[in-house]
Amino acid sequence: MVDWWHTKFNNKRFNSDEIKFISTYITIILNSYIKKKVLLYRGTDAAKEVIYSKLKNNLGEYISIHKESRNNIKFDFIITNFQQEDMNSNTFFISDSLCDNRINILKESIFGINQITNS
Known part of the structure; x- marks a missing residue:
């Protein structure tokens, strides 16, 4: 999803390391809301x-x-x-x-x- 957002809305302004960083923190945030x-x-x-x-x-x-x-x-x-x-x-x-x-x-x-x- 981050890659899709990065391509469609962000015009690929971030490099690979920045995308990995963003993805990591998005994952941490989303995992705190995961329901069983x-x-x-x-x-x-x-x-x-x-x-x-x-x-x-x-x-x-x-x-x-x-x-x-x-x-x-x-x-x-x-x-x-x-x-x-x-x-x-x-x-x-x-x-x-x-x-x-x-x-x-x-x-x-x-x-x-x-x-x-x-x-």
């Missing part, structure tokens, strides 16, 4: 791996998804295919056939923006 997300899935291990892989391939660049819930960790966002007892967190329901449209809706739910583009 978890995939809770009922089904076969193979089906869970397929769904997890789809999510990581489409969202992994932007977020970290845990495969299981731990009692001592509070998650800010739950991705699941079944009804949860504790509905205090934001919950996003998925089906066994997670399609691209649903993934885009999930991105919008997590980030509050439309799909990130390079234009």
Whole structure:
């Protein structure tokens, strides 16, 4: 994203070291706001791996998804295919056939923006 901004809006006024410096501090700032997300899935291990892989391939660049819930960790966002007892967190329901449209809706739910583009 920094490279995109640097090219599109900054007219490439910074050198490579300056871009690395800016990127490092942007990463530090963004990491302080990262919310914890978890995939809770009922089904076969193979089906869970397929769904997890789809999510990581489409969202992994932007977020970290845990495969299981731990009692001592509070998650800010739950991705699941079944009804949860504790509905205090934001919950996003998925089906066994997670399609691209649903993934885009999930991105919008997590980030509050439309799909990130390079234009």
